[in-house]
Amino acid sequence: MKHTISALVKNRFGAVAEVTDVFRRHRVNFKSISCAETEEFDVSRLVITVENHDDQIGAVLEELKTLDSIAELDDLSRKEFVDREMALIKVGFTRESMAQVMQIFEVFRANVVGMGQETISVEITGDEDKVDGLIKMLRPHGIRSLCRTGVVALKRGDE
């Protein structure tokens, strides 16, 4: 099962290191992590996705709750939420493949952000499946570089 763990973390030295250390000690490998500033000056939003590890995840959450640097903690797997990620992809092209590559971009609504002599770079936003889908379509053309942000998520509705 996939878990999406969302936390508010106080901005201070080592706060993220404390969190990642809890995962390390429980031998839980996360699939993605993202952490950036929020609307409040002194707090960052941290989102971690984990696949499998159902047995250990309860213990990890319990321990995270005891950390001073964690202000709020949610396991979004059980709640309704909007999840999105973004990826930058650099893919090879030739004169012959160009039209096909551009068509794939159009289907996935990927935006071109850069171009070289033999590669083209695009940005795509969507849920994990959409990003995976684009990557799968582009793979035969040669993916030179790929950078995913990891998932971020908001609860649905007004809450």
Next chain:
Amino acid sequence: MKHTISALVKNRFGAVAEVTDVFRRHRVNFKSISCAETEEFDVSRLVITVENHDDQIGAVLEELKTLDSIAELDDLSRKEFVDREMALIKVGFTRESMAQVMQIFEVFRANVVGMGQETISVEITGDEDKVDGLIKMLRPHGIRSLCRTGVVALKRGDE
């Protein structure tokens, strides 16, 4: 000065924890961190942005290079690169403010991803300044929730 540090990290228990621990020991607070899978099965791309800390960043990079789990390391601050981040924002609205809020979304090309009785959620992709700009415009309307992915980056051109 702002630094954007991009690394390829081997997928194994505690790899990200090792990296964040180096920053903690040098007392360097990062602004954002994002780490997710790449096109290769066993390697993730990690991007960390740091502001200020010019004096310590050299030592941090030197120590990161010595880690077994780091396969490649770049300080993109000195290179030409495309940098982007994504944010999900939930903002309040009333019958009176609705049109104005929607206009702001249009100017920033933010996509609506959800709506409640009194809040509306959008997704925005762009460089840090663009995301900061939208947040600034929405703040008077009441930001209920904000989740940024942190910056990801690709080198420009074919490299």
